[in-house]
């Protein structure tokens with residue numbers, strides 16, 4: 001049954017295929033983490049939400065609360081865009097101001113190998129999702145879509161555990177869940193993408209829509225078709241299972257270490273919309289008034 005008492009949280013965590021193989025965060029066995037509530041489901045204006053976990057992370061800046069959602073885009077019968085809207089509506093209601101994501105990606109750049117880590121600073125959305133916004137009352141400028149402060153935290157955390165960590169890269173977003181053809185990979189590579197996946201967008205701009213900072217950490221799990229050599233399913237599988245806890249620990253490190261007062265430009269790239277779009281949804285399905293949740 002849905003529980004509409006949405007907890008307050010500063011961090012929202014979008015777990016992707018990078019943390020697929022275990023129960024995040026309880027399965028980490030990390031003494032900084034205390035799970036406060038599990039199996040939370042909420043009714044949203046965009047349909048019933050995926051399952052959330054509410055937890056606390058203790059660290060040098062004191063305790064911090066987070067809401068995590070796992071693989072929200074992969075429920076049969078729920079369109080991925082709707083799942084993202086449900087997730088970010090809950091984040092907004094919870095008062096989330098920092099969103100972190102993780103996932104597995106394919107490579108487009110021939111310099112990348114499986115197990116390399118990419119913390120993208122830009123993206124190209126080739127998906128067919130449309131009309132995606134929780135609030136829709138701001139102009140979302142994508143000059144610098146990823147938060148420099150959050151991505152630096154992920155970079156620092158990943159650099160302690162992985163040999164090759166890249167702090168720049170362009171994430172090309174496709175609809176999936178199928179992988180891409182050789183011709184598609186060649187096309188996306190020519191467009192300038194470094195990695196391919198299905199989750200960076202709409203998350204990156206929904207975060208800006210709700211006034212939150214966003215950054216993600218992605219592990220290369222396979223070569224794109226036609227890049228370097230044929231990839232192997234066993235290797236992809238072993239990356240999922242071997243590295244998922246390490247990736248998750250990087251996310252927890254970032255939650256713990258982020259200086260909430262450190263400057264970033266995210267708010268500068270979100271301006272009041274000049275468009276006056278009529279909201280024809282019933283009152284009970286509209287977002288709460290702006291004043292109660294602005295960060």
Ligand SMILES: [Zn+2]
Nearest residue numbers: 147213264266
């Ligand atoms: Zn920021």
